[in-house]
Amino acid sequence: MDSETFAALMDDLGPFEAAPHIAVAVSGGADSMALALLSHDWVRARGGAVLAISVDHGLRQDAAAECRQVRAWLANKGIVHRTLRWQGEKPNGGIQAAARQARYDLLAVCCRSKGILHLLTAHHGDDQAETLLLRLDKSSGIEGLAGMAKGRVLGSGGVRMLRPLLAQRHADLVATLEARDQFWLQDPSNRDTKYARVRARQLLACDEGRTAELLALANEAGNVRRQLRGALADLAARTVSLHPAGYCHFDPRLCQGQRSAMLQPLLADLLRCIGGGSYRPRRERVDRLAQDLAQGNLAGGRTLGGARVLPQQHGVLICREAGRLPSRSDVGTAKSGRWDRFQWRLGKTEAKNLSVGALGQEGWRQVRSRTQNPLPSRVNPVLPALWQHDRVIAVPHLNLTKDVGAPVELRKIGFSARFSPLNPLQPDGLILV
Numbered sequence: 001m002d003s004e005t006f007a008a009l010m011d012d013l014g015p016f017e018a019a020p021h022i023a024v025a026v027s028g029g030a031d032s033m034a035l036a037l038l039s040h041d042w043v044r045a046r047g048g049a050v051l052a053i054s055v056d057h058g059l060r061q062d063a064a065a066e067c068r069q070v071r072a073w074l075a076n077k078g079i080v081h082r083t084l085r086w087q088g089e090k091p092n093g094g095i096q097a098a099a100r101q102a103r104y105d106l107l108a109v110c111c112r113s114k115g116i117l118h119l120l121t122a123h124h125g126d127d128q129a130e131t132l133l134l135r136l137d138k139s140s141g142i143e144g145l146a147g148m149a150k151g152r153v154l155g156s157g158g159v160r161m162l163r164p165l166l167a168q169r170h171a172d173l174v175a176t177l178e179a180r181d182q183f184w185l186q187d188p189s190n191r192d193t194k195y196a197r198v199r200a201r202q203l204l205a206c207d208e209g210r211t212a213e214l215l216a217l218a219n220e221a222g223n224v225r226r227q228l229r230g231a232l233a234d235l236a237a238r239t240v241s242l243h244p245a246g247y248c249h250f251d252p253r254l255c256q257g258q259r260s261a262m263l264q265p266l267l268a269d270l271l272r273c274i275g276g277g278s279y280r281p282r283r284e285r286v287d288r289l290a291q292d293l294a295q296g297n298l299a300g301g302r303t304l305g306g307a308r309v310l311p312q313q314h315g316v317l318i319c320r321e322a323g324r325l326p327s328r329s330d331v332g333t334a335k336s337g338r339w340d341r342f343q344w345r346l347g348k349t350e351a352k353n354l355s356v357g358a359l360g361q362e363g364w365r366q367v368r369s370r371t372q373n374p375l376p377s378r379v380n381p382v383l384p385a386l387w388q389h390d391r392v393i394a395v396p397h398l399n400l401t402k403d404v405g406a407p408v409e410l411r412k413i414g415f416s417a418r419f420s421p422l423n424p425l426q427p428d429g430l431i432l433v
Contacts, residue, residue, distance in 0.1 A: 001168065001176045003045070006038040009164040013151055020048040022118040023111050025103070026081070027054065028070040028185035031122035034173040035165060037180060039120055040079050052081040053110055055103045059090065066185055073183065084110060096195060101278055101422065104161070105338065108154040117160060123148055124165040124173060129214040130200040141283060143265065146225035147218035153424055167215075232266050235259060236425055239315075240270065245397040246341055246419045247379050248274060251315035252293055264290045273421045274318045275306030276341040310378060320382040328357030328387060341421045342384045347414025351388060356417075359385040363392045373399040384417040 010016075024039050026032040036052050043050045052074050054067045067083040074081045084106040091098045111119050128147045135144040151162045165173070177184055193199055204211050235254065242248040250270060255263035267290050268280040280286070281304050289309065292298055293316065301310040306324040310317045320341070329339050331354040336345045339356045346354070359367070364380045375383075375397065386394040394400070394415040402411050 001034070001038065001172055003038065003041045006164070007042060007045075009167070010042055013162045013164055016046075016118065017048075018046075020046055020118065021051075021114075021116050022048065022120055023051045023053055023107070023114075023116045024120045025055070025107055025122070026052045026070055026074070027122075027187065028066050028073075029122075029187055029190075030174045030177055030184040031124055031165070031170060033070075033073070033182060033184045034176045035120060035122040036074060036079060037077060037182065038176070040077060050079060051114065051116065052079050053084060053107055054081065055084045055086065055106055057086045057090075057099045057102065059095070059099065060188075069185065082110065096197075097278065104154055105422075108159045109338075111154075111159045117158065119154065119159055119161045121161060121163055122165055122173075123163045124168050124170055125215055126170045126201070126204070126211065128166055128218050129204055129211045130197055132214045132218055133200045133204065134196060142221050142224050142228065143280075145217060146221035149222070149225075228262075228265065232262060232269065235262055235266055236269075239266075240425065242273075242425060243375075244419050245375055245379060245383060246274065246421075247317065247319035247376070249312070249315060250318055253315070255294075260294070263294065267293070269423075269425055270318055271305040271307045271309075272423050273425045274320060275304075275324070276320065276421060277305050278422055281305035308378060317376055317378065319376070319379050322358070322360075322382050325358045325382060328355040330355050331386075338420070339384055339417075341419060342417040343420045344384060344386075344415065344417045346386070349409065349413045351393075351409055351413060353388055354393070355387045356384060357387060359383045359392065359395055362390075363387070363395070366392045367395060367398065367400055370401045370403065371395075371398040372401060373397065386413065386415040 016022075020043055022039060022043060024032070024036045026036050036050070039050050052070075054070050056063045056067050071081040071083065086099070086102045086106065107119055111117075131147045132145060135147075138144070148163060148166060150164075150166055151160055153159065154161050190198060190201075193202070204214075239251050239254050240248055248270060250267075252263060252267075255266065264283075264286055268283075268286045271277075271286065272280045275281075285304055289302055289304055292302070293309075298309065298311040298316065301308055303309075303321050306321050308317075308319050308321050310319070326340055329337065331337070331346060334346070336343070337356065338344070340358075344356055358381060360381050363385055368380075380398075383395055383397050385392050388410065391406075393406070393410050393413055396415060396417045
């Protein structure tokens with residue numbers, strides 16, 4: 001691929017600032033190395049800058065050395081590089097999904113810290129075909145069959161993740177590197193058939209015609225999805241009131257008649273946003289919930305996708321499910337971090353043994369007499385709170401009066417928590433607050 005072709009692909013993803021500052025996720029494989037070099041040419045021609053970012057998940061012994069090799073290769077091209085590391089314990093199951101989400105979280109935080117608005121990833125046409133093959137196997141609807149979108153917003157922080165190479169093939173990117181005499185890394189996990197995506201890749205490698213058919217299907221479904229997304233955004237603006245404390249009121253009365261078909265996808269988006277999931281709940285379960293909602297059969301409420309759906313006089317309250325919340329996270333020396341669906345910040349303090357976690361029923365009993373901002377009773381226990389041992393120090397969304405019995409250093413602690421779901425209410429970044 002030449003610079004002119006890549007420039008046309010980027011034009012389709014604009015607008016960009018006059019001197020764009022972009023980041024590129026670089027694993028060191030052929031696809032991401034080609035993207036880094038093409039992006040470097042593109043920003044130089046426009047007086048901008050590019051930051052290449054690699055993530056060391058700590059899952060393979062060679063990962064750190066590979067990141068150093070990528071850094072050396074890119075330095076020879078004049079490209080600034082940074083390595084991020086996934087710290088902490090790793091899950092026993094679902095490691096690929098967990099690693100992918102950790103990578104996006106780290107990349108988004110890094111971009112926000114440097115004021116970078118655009119993050120480029122090297123997903124390409126072969127990846128798209130594999131994605132559709134996997135989703136066809138799960139009987140996905142039109143949303144799933146549209147495959148990966150060319151762009152979406154990561155969380156609510158304003159970073160646009162862009163995929164300029166979705167129409168390109170892996171072989172084209174390899175040829176780009178060969179033409180530039182640039183080496184790349186080979187990831188052994190890309191050949192491990194215990195992963196469904198690797199099996200899909202091997203199947204498609206034997207059937208070039210099927211790959212072309214899948215890409216054509218993705219393009220057609222993508223056009224339909226864009227129209228649906230616009231209609232859903234309009235409907236959400238009319239029916240949803242999303243609160244900064246991470247819950248929402250939803251009035252489905254407008255989801256009737258010609259709009260009845262949009263109740264299911266809008267409800268799936270709401271559950272994913274409020275429940276904090278990476279993916280929408282299973283279609284058949286959302287269908288049952290949508291049917292109960294339309295028929296007024298929600299007595300006692302429902303739980304789905306990490307969220308609770310509770311009937312109210314006009315519509316429903318959707319809030320986080322308490323039983324699915326993560327445990328408290330020790331602050332240590334950190335001044336910012338993420339807990340559940342919130343990005344938290346801590347002001348300057350010398351206090352020790354601090355942690356961030358759910359307020360819970362015990363915490364609510366401690367602070368309920370001091371709250372100036374009462375929220376729905378189901379919401380209070382799932383709010384993010386700052387703790388010292390078993391004592392609640394701060395609950396940002398309750399606007400507490402000062403605890404006169406607390407030591408002075410604890411009363412002065414500044415603690416904030418911003419609702420930042422993994423997936424905003426709409427993939428294009430629409431957040432209704």
